[in-house]
Amino acid sequence: MGILEVKNVGKRFGGLQALSNVELSVKENTCHAIIGPNGAGKSTLLNCFVGKLMPDTGSVMFDGQSVLGRTPYEINQMGISRVFQTPEIFGDLNVLENMMIPIFAKRDGAFRMHAFENMLDEREVVEKAEHMLEEMGMADARNDHAASMSRGNKRRLEIAMCLSQEPRLLLLDEPTAGMARADTNNTIDLLKQIKEERDITIAIIEHDMHVVFSLADRITVLAQGTPLVEDDPENIKGHPKVREAYLGETQAV
């Protein structure tokens, strides 16, 4: 049994069958990549895991509990954190405040009316946030305006925010999309480090083969809304079906 079990998921948008018969099992403490050409349904599938979309058929179980019909914040509280394709952070807040919000969410739940509690008394949360920033090498940026950071640092902050909640499953939606080469390599190193140091399961959607083969323990190839193959990275590289559907266009990799 994997920590995330996807069974027979299908989703139709009007005339387009975006997903059909998707079966997927993500084992605990592994990094599972979902790859596929444009329009294969990768993002649609991810949106089914986090409560943004409701599949028409099938089931999505996280740690034995269904996530279907739950709201994104409930699913997050179950232990799934999501990193977006374009970094979603609180641009108007400073970096330290950005770090504190997920820590509050983890501690206090989805809503708490702490209107008269004083930030000065929240030492524990502040320290935890500062510690996390240090770990990510962002301690100097703590008072910076989050919106003014580089794309790479925004991504780093977003990942740090997700990690501060100590999620059991981290979902990454094309984490290096639109990044410069140096930023991409930094992000790969960061994710590798996270994988090694933490007990965490990672599911990653990615376009960049370099990223996929540097990180994944297991790969599922999606084409036209159905899983084509699921196997270890070595076998995926040479798989004829995969070459035909996907890698054929990117021989250079």
Next chain:
Amino acid sequence: MLGLNKKDTLLFWIVAGMALLAPFLLNPFPEGSSLAQMFNAGYPDLMQRFVIFGILVIGFNILFGLTGYLSFGHAAFLGIGSYSAVWMFKLVGMNVIPAILLAMIVSGIFALLIGYVSLRRSGIYFSILTLAIAQMCYNMAYSVLGNPASNFNLTNGETGLQLSLDDARVLGESVTADGALPVTNFFGLAMRSSYQMDVGGWLFTFNVGYYLSAIIMLISFYVSIRIFRSPFGMMLRAVKSNQQRMNYTGLNTRPYILAAFVISGIYAGLAGGLLSSMDPLAGAERMHWTASGEIVIMAILGGVGTLIGPVLGAGFNEYFKNILSKINDQVLHDWLAFMPDGIENAMVGFLHYFVGKGWHLTLGIMFMLVIIFLPGGLVEGGQRIANKFGRKKNSDETKQTPAE
């Protein structure tokens, strides 16, 4: 002090100083001079409006400044608070405290209902919903609920809800010994009673109603600072910044926004209750959409999302509304008497449209100028001035460093 950091404590004491010394600060010109007639604002009625509208906008700023949700119907809560307070005076007694409490409770309940409905949408649709609901409240108060002929006359329609000699007032007296209406009071201290101090040519008025309102304004201001600086305040700023990230961080945004909406509704109800306490008369025009618009304008004038902005915005708006509407053609003629007659008449004819009944025009132009040149409101203006002086200091320091 009281859980505020140094900067906020200083800010609080500045506002407290301004509010408590207002009778002096607002009367800079000697009594009887023509400047005093025009620019002195140290009389009770106007000072009360300064602080009461200050409360209203401080509360509005908790919603609009922190969450970015622009309510265009906030005057509804002002009106609801006003009516509730007058009913308290009619039925129970003339002490203002129960009246103010009832005003806050009733407007809080309304804010909960209206917020629950309106917050199903965000952005412009939220604004339109609040506007529509507030206009419904206005029209109901004006007509359906205010028909003097019916048994259920809640608002007394066009005339407005006022005290009468045959009100119950179970804990007070319906009529005073000399057959007049009793006056609103704070445990016996009449709101309208004043102490006047004659110093040289100056006349300073200390009014009970003003000081009660000022103290309540300071409490409201303190509460708002605490909310701004609390984890809850940070969550509200996060709502404004990125709701998607909030949802995917395990936070349910709606109760946060609803709580902010209810808090700002209670502030507005408190302001309404105070308005009725100063003058026990509540009319539907307080709920009109133009009144809601004025709240938005005051907030933006002062500086949205800043602590002191609402107080400045409310004061600026009320002050200029008051002096501009006092200037008439005669005053203009006096001011421009040094000009040749023809030009003087032409100037007066031109300026006539900007003063007296035309005060809206001048205030509108001021508002436009602030929006265009100081998008952060008066607070941004203050910061720019401070920066100029600050930069001078810094450059002095840098000049000194190489010499060392």
